[in-house]
Amino acid sequence: MALISCLIPTEAGEFTAIFTTKGLAKLSFPTSTPARRSGNDRVSRKWLEQTRAAIEAVLHGRKVKSLPPLDLDGTEFQRAVWNALREIPAGQTMSYSDVARRIGRPAAVRAVGGACGANPIPLLIPCHRVLAKGEMLGGFSGGLEWKKRLLQAERIYFNTN
DNA sequence: AGGCTCATGACTC
DNA sequence: GAGTCATGAGCCT
Numbered sequence: 589m590a591l592i593s594c595l596i597p598t599e600a601g602e603f604t605a606i607f608t609t610k611g612l613a614k615l616s617f618p619t620s621t622p623a624r625r626s627g628n629d630r631v632s633r634k635w636l637e638q639t640r641a642a643i644e645a646v647l648h649g650r651k652v653k654s655l656p657p658l659d660l661d662g663t664e665f666q667r668a669v670w671n672a673l674r675e676i677p678a679g680q681t682m683s684y685s686d687v688a689r690r691i692g693r694p695a696a697v698r699a700v701g702g703a704c705g706a707n708p709i710p711l712l713i714p715c716h717r718v719l720a721k722g723e724m725l726g727g728f729s730g731g732l733e734w735k736k737r738l739l740q741a742e743r744i745y746f747n748t749n
Numbered sequence: 750a751g752g753c754t755c756a757t758g759a760c761t762c
Numbered sequence: 763g764a765g766t767c768a769t770g771a772g773c774c775t
Binding site (some may be wrong): 605630663691693696697698699702706 | 771
Binding site for chain 2 (some may be wrong): 651698702703705715727728735
């Protein structure tokens with residue numbers, strides 16, 4: 589499967605998106621050393637624009653209108669978790685145990701954390717809306733600073749210690 | 750098959 | 763509040 593790496597310019601920097609022929613497979617936060625080559629001319633303008641608009645929406649805490657098709661690579665369990673995350677509306681949160689219950693595996697709390705960490709498409713699959721018990725921050729693959737920023741954009745309250 | 754790591758949470762002092 | 767433990771899934775070797 590061909591992977592096409594694209595640069596998505598936003599006000600928060602250049603995100604890197606990886607597309608397959610079937611859809612968006614991965615999204616990475618801006619890095620200090622951005623990829624020199626981009627395949628932006630090899631994927632549909634529509635997908636690129638949907639991706640860019642969706643990222644901007646989340647950065648501003650607004651509802652995402654439309655997403656490109658997603659081409660997710662993961663186990664059944666991970667997909668179940670990711671699907672549950674996509675049902676969390678902007679401005680709302682769930683705890684890791686809430687998510688575990690939601691997918692019918694109430695004891696798989698830690699595994700939910702693992703699946704969140706394996707989420708290939710942060711922001712658009714809103715793993716930042718998953719907090720630990722007591723509105724504690726928990727973790728974030730892109731770094732806690734990003735998680736805080738995204739939560740603040742959605743006016744979501746969280747505890748710090 | 751076994752061991753190790755967790756973005757957890759509940760429990761003990 | 764620090765220490766400890768059960769726990770499910772994933773990723774090694």
